[in-house]
Amino acid sequence: MSESTPPPTRRSFFAIITYLMGAAAAVFTAIPFLGYLFGALRKPEAQWVDLGAAAGFPVGETRLVTFDNPIREPWDGMTAQTGVHVRNKGERIVDGVSKPDFDVFAINCTHLGCPVTWFPQSGLFMCPCHGGVYYENGDHASGPPPRGLYHCVWQIEEGNLRIQAPHLPTLQDTLTKKDA
Amino acid sequence: MWKALLLWFDSRLRFTETVMPMVKHPIPAGAAGPMGWWYVFGSASMTLLILQIVTGIGLALVYVPSADMAYESLEYLNYQAPLGWFLRSLHYWSGSAMTLMVAIHMTQVFLHGSYKYPRELTWMVGVVLFLLTLGMMFSGQVLRWDTDAYWGVGVGASMAGRVPGVGPQVVHLLLGGPVIGGDTLSRFFALHVFVIPALLLGALAVHLWLVLKCGISAPPAPGQVVDPKTYHAEYEKELEKGEPFLGPAMMKDAFFSALTVLVVLFLAAYVGPKGPSAPPDPSLAGANPRPDWPFLWLFGLLSLSPPSMETFIILVFPVVLILALFAVPLVSRRGERAPSRRPVAVLAVIVIWTILSVLSYEGYTSPWSPIMDAWSKDPVPTNIIKGSSPRELQGALVFQNKNCRNCHALHGEGVTPGERGGTRGPDLTNVGLRLTRNQLIDQVSNGTPGGGNMPAYGKQVRPAEMAVLADFLSNLRPPGTDPAIAAGDPPKN
Numbered sequence: 001m002s003e004s005t006p007p008p009t010r011r012s013f014f015a016i017i018t019y020l021m022g023a024a025a026a027v028f029t030a031i032p033f034l035g036y037l038f039g040a041l042r043k044p045e046a047q048w049v050d051l052g053a054a055a056g057f058p059v060g061e062t063r064l065v066t067f068d069n070p071i072r073e074p075w076d077g078m079t080a081q082t083g084v085h086v087r088n089k090g091e092r093i094v095d096g097v098s099k100p101d102f103d104v105f106a107i108n109c110t111h112l113g114c115p116v117t118w119f120p121q122s123g124l125f126m127c128p129c130h131g132g133v134y135y136e137n138g139d140h141a142s143g144p145p146p147r148g149l150y151h152c153v154w155q156i157e158e159g160n161l162r163i164q165a166p167h168l169p170t171l172q173d174t175l176t177k178k179d180a
Numbered sequence: 181m182w183k184a185l186l187l188w189f190d191s192r193l194r195f196t197e198t199v200m201p202m203v204k205h206p207i208p209a210g211a212a213g214p215m216g217w218w219y220v221f222g223s224a225s226m227t228l229l230i231l232q233i234v235t236g237i238g239l240a241l242v243y244v245p246s247a248d249m250a251y252e253s254l255e256y257l258n259y260q261a262p263l264g265w266f267l268r269s270l271h272y273w274s275g276s277a278m279t280l281m282v283a284i285h286m287t288q289v290f291l292h293g294s295y296k297y298p299r300e301l302t303w304m305v306g307v308v309l310f311l312l313t314l315g316m317m318f319s320g321q322v323l324r325w326d327t328d329a330y331w332g333v334g335v336g337a338s339m340a341g342r343v344p345g346v347g348p349q350v351v352h353l354l355l356g357g358p359v360i361g362g363d364t365l366s367r368f369f370a371l372h373v374f375v376i377p378a379l380l381l382g383a384l385a386v387h388l389w390l391v392l393k394c395g396i397s398a399p400p401a402p403g404q405v406v407d408p409k410t411y412h413a414e415y416e417k418e419l420e421k422g423e424p425f426l427g428p429a430m431m432k433d434a435f436f437s438a439l440t441v442l443v444v445l446f447l448a449a450y451v452g453p454k455g456p457s458a459p460p461d462p463s464l465a466g467a468n469p470r471p472d473w474p475f476l477w478l479f480g481l482l483s484l485s486p487p488s489m490e491t492f493i494i495l496v497f498p499v500v501l502i503l504a505l506f507a508v509p510l511v512s513r514r515g516e517r518a519p520s521r522r523p524v525a526v527l528a529v530i531v532i533w534t535i536l537s538v539l540s541y542e543g544y545t546s547p548w549s550p551i552m553d554a555w556s557k558d559p560v561p562t563n564i565i566k567g568s569s570p571r572e573l574q575g576a577l578v579f580q581n582k583n584c585r586n587c588h589a590l591h592g593e594g595v596t597p598g599e600r601g602g603t604r605g606p607d608l609t610n611v612g613l614r615l616t617r618n619q620l621i622d623q624v625s626n627g628t629p630g631g632g633n634m635p636a637y638g639k640q641v642r643p644a645e646m647a648v649l650a651d652f653l654s655n656l657r658p659p660g661t662d663p664a665i666a667a668g669d670p671p672k673n
Contacts, residue, residue, distance in 0.1 A: 038353070064463075064465065066463035069359060071357075071358055071359050072359065072361055072362075073247070073357075073361055073362040073363060075246045075247060075248050075249075075362045076247045076248060076361040076362045077246075077247050077248020077249065077362075078248070078459060078460065078461045078462075079247045079248075079330060079360065079361050079362070079460050079461075079462060080359075080361060081461055081462050081463040082359075082462060082463070083462065083463045083465065107462075107465065108334070108338075111338075111487075112334075112335045112338040112339065113331070113334035113335055113337065113338035114331055114334070114335065114467065114468070114469065115331070115462065115464075115465045115466070115467055116465070117465045117466055117552055119555075119583045121555070121581045121582055121583055122581075122582040122583045122584075122637070122640050123639075123640045124583070124635060124640065126550060126552065126583070126586060128466055128467070128468040128549055128550060128552050129335075129468060129469070129549060130483055130548050130549065131548055131549065131550045131587060131604040131633060133635040135635070135639075141627070141635030141636065142627055142628060142631070142632060142633050142634050142635040142636075143633055144487040144490065145487075146487065167358030167359055168334065168337060168351070168355065168358065168359050168360060170337065170338055170340075170341025170342075170347060170348065170351055171338075171341055171342060171347070172341055172342070172347040172348055173341060173347065173348035173351065
């Protein structure tokens with residue numbers, strides 16, 4: 001009940017307005033700033049990278065292809081260079097049609113992201129950091145990696161091998177929808 | 181005339197009447213005497229922080245925090261800017277010295293029980309300062325933006341990606357986007373130059389405030405027990421017999437700080453700047469990133485852990501450690517302060533420093549990393565090859581060509597440690613003594629039983645190659661010794 005509450009004065013009204021204005025200033029500064037800080041979370045659209053003619057990759061061989069990743073800032077310089085291991089597995093029958101079959105692996109080891117090297121002599125990918133090893137089809141062979149190499153999404157367009165530009169793959173954020 | 185000028189400023193700033201009482205505040209007599217030398221590490225840390233800020237500003241006048249030019253600007257500093265190499269060197273050595281000094285300061289405070297009542301909050305703020313210092317070392321390495329920094333950030337991101345649920349979001353926040361690039365460098369630049377230094381200076385101000393308000397602790401004496409009920413009265417009595425800080429105590433601080441700076445200057449001039457190592461070109465395979473020295477122990481710990489425990493150790497263990505550090509003054513608030521009466525504390529310090537040293541050494545030597553060019557760089561030692569049959573020679577060729585040397589070493593006459601091969605797997609110099617020919621074929625074909633650190637080479641080696649390889653391997657034993665025999669086989673006569 002308002003028997004003992006004094007009637008509102010100009011000062012108390014002014015104080016309330018000040019609090020409201022202060023709160024508004026804080027909120028309308030914070031929201032855009034937080035939006036800016038967490039803007040990195042938005043996913044980029046898929047972009048395609050041309051890796052050259054599919055026929056240029058000899059069957060049964062694994063080649064390292066490096067390219068300028070379109071997922072980049074204009075000032076990334078040499079850090080935009082990205083590598084993928086491309087293996088031509090020959091032809092495969094899909095829906096009765098013979099099509100070229102490739103495996104394209106991200107260069108990042110699935111353990112902690114170091115770049116893996118392909119050794120054609122033994123047919124193995126090896127990681128220098130902790131000795132992770134993968135077979136030629138990307139399956140985990142030995143060492144600490146928890147899974148096989150990350151596959152990139154690829155397609156053949158007018159005889160050229162194209163891949164979806166790869167972001168940095170991690171265990172819970174691979175390059176394919178099916179977590180392949 | 182100078183006095184009048186100073187007086188003009190002082191009468192307006194009121195500097196003398198505000199600051200001088202703080203500087204002249206009484207400290208326990210013991211802290212002003214020879215025991216006072218134990219107290220110098222905190223102020224030395226602060227001196228090095230000031231040196232870091234000064235050298236950091238110097239570097240910021242030239243360093244370009246852009247992914248395409250950072251490396252070039254560092255090369256410019258190293259080779260073209262006058263004394264740029266020295267500024268870079270000083271910044272690295274002073275930063276390293278500060279990290280070490282903070283750790284020593286923390287150890288000294290812990291051993292002397294100075295974190296006990298009423299200085300628990302001072303300790304906790306100190307832990308914050310320690311963590312922020314480590315944050316500066318880590319972000320500083322990223323700014324070097326060489327191949328170690330680039331892949332090191334990748335390793336950090338891969339670890340962050342394991343956080344359950346929000347892993348990918350944490351990765352994006354860390355990298356400033358979906359890839360390691362310019363956004364990542366800018367993010368770490370803002371952290372290293374603006375955010376963490378601001379937090380450091382703020383926390384330092386609170387830390388110094390607390391030191392002044394609680395008073396510096398007296399040197400511990402066996403039998404002098406901390407009892408919150410009586411502590412303040414006892415401390416006041418100590419101060420009655422005390423001496424002003426401005427005097428021998430402050431002189432010890434100043435002396436040690438000056439000595440520290442001189443040592444750092446010498447190291448900076450003599451050893452020179454750190455890196456940058458290879459340029460951050462991600463298409464160069466074979467990169468083997470290394471963290472800077474304060475993190476080698478964690479690198480070693482993680483690399484030596486079984487893979488099944490990795491995610492737990494990466495994500496949970498550091499949190500547990502940090503909470504334990506904060507909890508120290510809550511768990512041990514009162515009681516004896518002298519190290520001679522606190523065997524658990526002394527033992528803890530010895531054990532922790534030993535563990536850190538051993539793990540750091542392991543991280544430094546990193547025997548778990550295969551040597552990626554050993555298969556073509558390190559020939560099979562001549563004394564092993566001498567007198568081999570043609571099949572054994574073919575086997576040696578197969579051994580080298582299948583890249584086995586990357587993980588397996590071979591000792592020999594005249595072979596230096598750097599030419600032996602990788603240490604990822606066991607040394608095979610005398611494997612013929614340990615495994616029979618059939619066991620060798622089994623091991624090579626199927627890898628580690630049950631899955632482990634050796635891959636199965638069954639499909640990578642043709643049958644003829646496997647046969648001669650087995651001949652070579654079972655001949656790897658000292659001359660005149662018999663090959664290994666399996667338990668059920670009849671002994672050779």
